[in-house]
Amino acid sequence: MAKFIFVTGGVVSGLGKGITSASLGLLMKSRGFRTTNIKIDPYLNYDAGTMNPYQHGEVFVLDDGGEVDLDLGNYERFLDTSLTFEHNITTGKVYSSVIEKERRGDYLGATVQVIPHITNEIKERIRRIARDYDIVVVEIGGTVGDIESMPFLEAARQMQLEEDVAFVHVTYVPKLKVVGEQKTKPTQHSVKELRSLGIQPDAIIARSEDPLEESARRKISLFTNVPEEAVISAYDVEDTYEVPLILEKEGLARYITKSLGLEDRKPDLRSWREMVEKYKRLEETVEIAVVGKYVKLADSYLSIKEALKHSSVANRVKVRIRWIESEDVEKEGYELLKGVDGIIVPGGFGARGTEGKIMAVHYAREKGIPFLGICFGFQLTVVEFARNVLGLEGAHSTEIDPNTPYPVVDLLPEQRGIDKLGGTMRLGAYPVRIKEGTLARALYGKELIYERHRHRWEVNPIFIEQLENKGLVFSGISGDDKRRMEILELPGHPYFIATQYHPELKSRPMNPAPVFRGLVKAAKEKKFGG
Structure with missing residues (x-):
C-alpha cells in the first residue's frame, strides 16, 4: 500500500513548493522507495495548453502529449523519470469527469455535490497513480485559504482517515529590516488556517532568505504544535539542486519516514552531491x-x-x-x-x-x-x-x-481544414x-x-x-x-x-x-x- 505526503503552501505563492516536492521525491527515491510526484492545480483549465506563459510560466509537455504545469518538469528532472498526463490533476479535469458521470447516470439520481462526489473523484485520481508506488508526493497548488484549493484540501483531510498520510506545509518567514529579526506570525496564521480545515502539519518548511534562527524555530514549534526537529530551515540558495541536500541535512526525510512508519534507510545521494559541488566550483x-x-x-x-x-x-x-x-x-x-x-x-x-x-x-x-x-x-x-x-x-x-x-x-x-485548436x-x-x-x-x-x-x-x-x-x-x-x-x-x-x-x-x-x-x-x- 502506498503512503502519501501532501505538500501545502501558506502566506504567499512562489515560495518553492514545487522544488520542495521534487526534493522530497528525490530524498525518498534515494532511500530505495518507489516514489512518484503528483501536482494538483486548482485552476479551472483542463490543462496548461492554452495558458499564457506570461501568467503561468512554460507549458511542460510529457511523453504522452500531456500539456502540464512546469512543476512536473522539476519532478522529472529531480527524480530522473518520465511522468504522465494523469500526474497533473486540475479542477477542470475533476469537474469534467464528475459532470460526465452525472450525465451518464453513474450517480443513480443522487444530488451531485462537492462532498462526496468531487472529493471522491480527487481521491480516486490520486490512488490511481499510487498503485505502482511506495510513496506518492502530492503538491497542492496555491495557498491555504484560496477558495479554489478547498476541495483538494478536503480530499487530503479525508485521506488521512483512510491511508497513511503525512502533511508538509511550506511557509514564509520574513526578516524585516526595521526590526532585524525573523517574524513567525505569518507562519502561525497560515498553520492556524490549515488546522481550521482539519489538517495538522507533520512538518513545516520555513522559507527564508537566511538560515532559520533557533529562536524562530522554537516559536514556530510552540505555536503550531510541530516538534522542533520537524521545523525545517529552507533558506535561499543560488542553485535549486542544492535544496534536497539542505532538506536532508535538516532531517526532513528521516522525520517523515518515521511519521509514516517506514524503515529509516540511508540515502544514496553521492552522485547528486557531486553534481552540485561541480557546479559550485x-x-x-x-x-x-x-x-x-x-x-x-x-x-x-x-x-x-x-x-x-x-x-x-x-x-x-x-x-x-x-x-x-x-x-x-x-x-x-x-x-x-x-x-x-x-x-x-x-x-x-x-x-x-x-x-x-x-x-x-x-x-x-x-x-x-x-x-x-x-x-x-x-x-x-x-x-x-x-x-x-x-x-x-x-x-x-x-x-x-x-x-x-x-x-x-x-x-x-x-x-488543412481541421479546427486550429484540435x-x-x-x-x-x-x-x-x-x-x-x-x-x-x-x-x-x-x-x-x-x-x-x-x-x-x-x-x-x-x-x-x-x-x-x-x-x-x-x-x-x-x-x-x-x-x-x-x-x-x-x-x-x-x-x-x-x-x-x-x-x-x-x-x-x-x-x-x-x-x-x-x-x-x-x-x-x-x-x-x-
Missing part, C-alpha cells in the same frame, strides 16, 4: 543569448534554463544567460547580440517578435556564433535561410503570413531518425531517438530540395512520416543546429540534452579555444 563562464518573446518572465523558458545548467556541469563552464526580447532586436538591431558566445532562438506562437528572432538566426549564421533553434526557432531558421541564401524574398511561415509567395513552412495537406497539433514523444555522418548523429550517438514535440506547422516538402542544394542539411527526419523534417544543421559552421522538437524537456541534471551540451561546448571553444 565552476569559474569560467560563457554567455548565451536566449532571444524569445516571453523573456520578461524567465519561468517561460525554465526548461531551457535548466538544460543550460545541466550542460554547464558537463562542460565545466558556467553559462550566464543574456535574456533578450525579440521585439527589442527589431527596434535596436544586432547591437543587443554583440559579445555573446552562443545564441538560442526558442519556441513560441504568434507573429509578435518574429522578425527579431529571424535577425538573431541571421546574425548567428553570418558571424559564426554557435546556434541552437528550437521548434518555432527551427522553422524561422528555415525562413531565414530561404530569404537570405536562396534569395526567396518574402519567404515565411503561413502561420505568420498566410499570403507569403514562398511558404517554406506550412501545414501539411492532411492538416487535431493539427503534434504533441508528445515521436521517433526521429538521424542520418549518418552528421553533427546530430555525432551528438546523439545513435540513429533513432524519441523527442517531445509541441507544434503545428512543418517545413514545406516542396522547398526541401532547394534548401539542401544551397547547403542546409536536414539531418533528422520523423521516424513515422518521412515528410516531416526534425533536425537541420549547417556544415562548415562552428555549431549551427535546430530541432523541430523540444530537447530541453528531456534534459536531466546528470544527462544533459545532447544539442544543449554541444552548444555549450561550442560556446566554450569559441571563447577559450578548442
Whole structure:
C-alpha cells in the first residue's frame, strides 16, 4: 500500500513548493522507495495548453502529449523519470469527469455535490497513480485559504482517515529590516488556517532568505504544535539542486519516514552531491543569448534554463544567460547580440517578435556564433535561410503570413481544414531518425531517438530540395512520416543546429540534452579555444 505526503503552501505563492516536492521525491527515491510526484492545480483549465506563459510560466509537455504545469518538469528532472498526463490533476479535469458521470447516470439520481462526489473523484485520481508506488508526493497548488484549493484540501483531510498520510506545509518567514529579526506570525496564521480545515502539519518548511534562527524555530514549534526537529530551515540558495541536500541535512526525510512508519534507510545521494559541488566550483563562464518573446518572465523558458545548467556541469563552464526580447532586436538591431558566445532562438506562437528572432538566426549564421533553434526557432531558421541564401524574398511561415509567395513552412495537406485548436497539433514523444555522418548523429550517438514535440506547422516538402542544394542539411527526419523534417544543421559552421522538437524537456541534471551540451561546448571553444 502506498503512503502519501501532501505538500501545502501558506502566506504567499512562489515560495518553492514545487522544488520542495521534487526534493522530497528525490530524498525518498534515494532511500530505495518507489516514489512518484503528483501536482494538483486548482485552476479551472483542463490543462496548461492554452495558458499564457506570461501568467503561468512554460507549458511542460510529457511523453504522452500531456500539456502540464512546469512543476512536473522539476519532478522529472529531480527524480530522473518520465511522468504522465494523469500526474497533473486540475479542477477542470475533476469537474469534467464528475459532470460526465452525472450525465451518464453513474450517480443513480443522487444530488451531485462537492462532498462526496468531487472529493471522491480527487481521491480516486490520486490512488490511481499510487498503485505502482511506495510513496506518492502530492503538491497542492496555491495557498491555504484560496477558495479554489478547498476541495483538494478536503480530499487530503479525508485521506488521512483512510491511508497513511503525512502533511508538509511550506511557509514564509520574513526578516524585516526595521526590526532585524525573523517574524513567525505569518507562519502561525497560515498553520492556524490549515488546522481550521482539519489538517495538522507533520512538518513545516520555513522559507527564508537566511538560515532559520533557533529562536524562530522554537516559536514556530510552540505555536503550531510541530516538534522542533520537524521545523525545517529552507533558506535561499543560488542553485535549486542544492535544496534536497539542505532538506536532508535538516532531517526532513528521516522525520517523515518515521511519521509514516517506514524503515529509516540511508540515502544514496553521492552522485547528486557531486553534481552540485561541480557546479559550485565552476569559474569560467560563457554567455548565451536566449532571444524569445516571453523573456520578461524567465519561468517561460525554465526548461531551457535548466538544460543550460545541466550542460554547464558537463562542460565545466558556467553559462550566464543574456535574456533578450525579440521585439527589442527589431527596434535596436544586432547591437543587443554583440559579445555573446552562443545564441538560442526558442519556441513560441504568434507573429509578435518574429522578425527579431529571424535577425538573431541571421546574425548567428553570418558571424559564426554557435546556434541552437528550437521548434518555432527551427522553422524561422528555415525562413531565414530561404530569404537570405536562396534569395526567396518574402519567404515565411503561413502561420505568420498566410499570403507569403514562398511558404517554406506550412501545414501539411492532411492538416488543412481541421479546427486550429484540435487535431493539427503534434504533441508528445515521436521517433526521429538521424542520418549518418552528421553533427546530430555525432551528438546523439545513435540513429533513432524519441523527442517531445509541441507544434503545428512543418517545413514545406516542396522547398526541401532547394534548401539542401544551397547547403542546409536536414539531418533528422520523423521516424513515422518521412515528410516531416526534425533536425537541420549547417556544415562548415562552428555549431549551427535546430530541432523541430523540444530537447530541453528531456534534459536531466546528470544527462544533459545532447544539442544543449554541444552548444555549450561550442560556446566554450569559441571563447577559450578548442
